[in-house]
Amino acid sequence: MNETIYQLRGITKSYGNGFALRLDELDIRRGEILALVGPSGAGKSTLLRLLNFLESPNSGSIRFMGAEVRPGGAMPLELRRRVTTVFQRPVLLNRSVAANVRYGLDLRGRGEGDRVKSALETVGLADLSHQRARTLSGGEAQRVALARALVLEPDVLLLDEPTANLDPYNVGLIEGIARQLNQEHGATLVLVTHNVFQAKRLAHRVGLMLEGRLVELAEAEAFFESPADPRTAAFVRGEMVY
Amino acid sequence: MPALVVWIGIDHCGDSLPSRRFCFVQERATIETIWNGLKEAIRLIVSQDPALFEILLLSLRVSGTALLFSTLIGVPLGAVMGLSRFIGRRFLIALLYTGMGFPPVVVGLFVYLMLSRNGPLGQLDWSIIPNLFTPAAMVVAQCIISFPLVAGFTMAAVMGVDPALRQQVQAMGATRWQTTVAILSEARVGVIVSVIAGFGSIISEVGAVMMVGGNIEHRTRMLTTAIVLETGKGNFDLALAIGVILLAISFITNVAMLYLQGKGFDE
Ligand SMILES: Nc1ncnc2c1ncn2[C@@H]1O[C@H](COP(=O)(O)OP(=O)(O)OP(=O)(O)O)[C@@H](O)[C@H]1O
Ligand SMILES: [Mg+2]
Numbered sequence: 454m455n456e457t458i459y460q461l462r463g464i465t466k467s468y469g470n471g472f473a474l475r476l477d478e479l480d481i482r483r484g485e486i487l488a489l490v491g492p493s494g495a496g497k498s499t500l501l502r503l504l505n506f507l508e509s510p511n512s513g514s515i516r517f518m519g520a521e522v523r524p525g526g527a528m529p530l531e532l533r534r535r536v537t538t539v540f541q542r543p544v545l546l547n548r549s550v551a552a553n554v555r556y557g558l559d560l561r562g563r564g565e566g567d568r569v570k571s572a573l574e575t576v577g578l579a580d581l582s583h584q585r586a587r588t589l590s591g592g593e594a595q596r597v598a599l600a601r602a603l604v605l606e607p608d609v610l611l612l613d614e615p616t617a618n619l620d621p622y623n624v625g626l627i628e629g630i631a632r633q634l635n636q637e638h639g640a641t642l643v644l645v646t647h648n649v650f651q652a653k654r655l656a657h658r659v660g661l662m663l664e665g666r667l668v669e670l671a672e673a674e675a676f677f678e679s680p681a682d683p684r685t686a687a688f689v690r691g692e693m694v695y
Numbered sequence: 696m697p698a699l700v701v702w703i704g705i706d707h708c709g710d711s712l713p714s715r716r717f718c719f720v721q722e723r724a725t726i727e728t729i730w731n732g733l734k735e736a737i738r739l740i741v742s743q744d745p746a747l748f749e750i751l752l753l754s755l756r757v758s759g760t761a762l763l764f765s766t767l768i769g770v771p772l773g774a775v776m777g778l779s780r781f782i783g784r785r786f787l788i789a790l791l792y793t794g795m796g797f798p799p800v801v802v803g804l805f806v807y808l809m810l811s812r813n814g815p816l817g818q819l820d821w822s823i824i825p826n827l828f829t830p831a832a833m834v835v836a837q838c839i840i841s842f843p844l845v846a847g848f849t850m851a852a853v854m855g856v857d858p859a860l861r862q863q864v865q866a867m868g869a870t871r872w873q874t875t876v877a878i879l880s881e882a883r884v885g886v887i888v889s890v891i892a893g894f895g896s897i898i899s900e901v902g903a904v905m906m907v908g909g910n911i912e913h914r915t916r917m918l919t920t921a922i923v924l925e926t927g928k929g930n931f932d933l934a935l936a937i938g939v940i941l942l943a944i945s946f947i948t949n950v951a952m953l954y955l956q957g958k959g960f961d962e
Contacts, residue, residue: 502862507862507866530868544857546860546877546881556864556877
């Protein structure tokens with residue numbers, strides 16, 4: 454227990470003007486659900502892109518499962534393939550729903566049709582498997598995005614506001630799936646959410662991000678009940694901190 | 696009596712020799728001529744007239760080969776220009792757009808000068824450099840006409856794919872190459888259209904093949920140059936027959952491409 458899966462040190466990331474991300478230190482534990490909260494533009498999505506090795510930092514290092522990424526570097530493919538993301542705004546391929554879910558397996562040269570079927574059943578979309586993905590509603594597309602991640606059985610699943618546009622039924626469904634993936638498969642989850650209650654329901658630890666910095670990172674109970682930073686306290690009370 | 700008068704100016708001397716002189720005559724065509732021509736056109740096509748089919752096959756061979764090469768060059772070039780940012784990209788795009796609108800005659804002139812015996816390439820006397828007035832020379836000219844179109848439309852199609860898709864595909868574990876394939880596959884309709892556009896630009900093109908091919912009977916006579924010739928000789932029926940075939944080719948090509956396009960969606 455408490456083995457770290459990610460070790461981030463001295464990370465900065467900028468896109469020209471100012472820092473999108475400045476993290477002195479962040480350890481993510483294997484098998485935990487870490488929720489990241491914070492206002493728009495705080496750098497949450499940027500951090501997830503680094504954790505999925507889609508971009509490399511401008512400085513610092515990210516250690517993951519024995520490998521390390523430094524500026525300009527890349528994570529070996531087989532390690533990168535243990536991580537996947539459900540994006541804030543999913544873009545699906547202009548193919549059938551089933552083909553979208555199968556895509557990640559195709560990339561790995563694995564054609565396991567029953568896995569595709571069960572992933573679609575898990576998200577409650579088995580009936581739509583032959584439909585063109587581009588014709589789905591927003592909530593359905595979001596669930597396809599989850600299914601295409603689940604089918605890969607990732608060690609780390611990064612969720613970027615996965616329930617932002619969903620109705621309560623689908624929110625419950627997706628939270629249930631996330632919890633199950635974590636409990637039964639031991640997957641590590643990093644969940645970005647604007648919903649403090651969702652963080653409360655799901656997370657073991659919660660971090661508050663502001664202007665690219667991690668202001669506070671604590672066990673969920675401590676984060677909500679006895680925050681160390683006044684800005685966290687304000688955020689938890691639902692006050693504006695930005 | 697003639698309700699419609701068409702004035703036609705043509706090359707009347709280029710029948711057997713690659714012509715140096717151009718002389719112009721004026722003929723009168725009436726509605727009746729057109730009607731008779733259409734009937735004759737159908738007869739020639741139905742009876743599979745050998746002269747007509749020889750010209751048709753050469754046209755398809757030359758334009759088909761040119762299209763193959765311009766697809767092999769144009770699609771990867773368009774993909775690279777659409778997907779990556781590099782120094783000089785804007786300049787290259789400007790060149791490409793210029794190439795897309797290049798008049799075929801000018802390309803013909805350019806290839807003519809390059810390949811003629813005293814030209815920069817003709818002088819070299821290498822076996823891979825084609826001689827003027829051969830099908831290979833026409834392939835070269837048509838390639839130059841069509842590849843900017845293929846590359847330009849491919850680039851536009853690739854740039855039209857949602858930029859967020861790239862990272863999402865990578866997040867599912869795609870390698871760099873698999874990402875490129877995924878983006879091209881998303882742009883497939885546009886890539887197919889680029890190939891159609893490339894083919895359309897050369898199968899119906901007359902200026903370049905006339906100059907570098909010379910419209911030599913049994914050797915470099917193409918559908919378009921034959922129309923020019925036959926019209927000049929007053930053989931409107933043959934000219935129209937060829938015209939009908941040209942139209943049919945573009946129609947069939949487009950239908951086939953649309954069909955393929957439709958297939959791409961469902962699996
Ligand atoms: N590709 C990019 N190019 C330029 N700037 C970027 C890019 N990605 C992020 N940024 C900037 O970095 C900062 C952090 O953005 P990020 O998307 O990580 O915020 P976020 O916390 O996810 O916000 P939200 O809650 O609105 O999704 C913002 O100021 C954003 O404008
Ligand atoms: Mg975000």
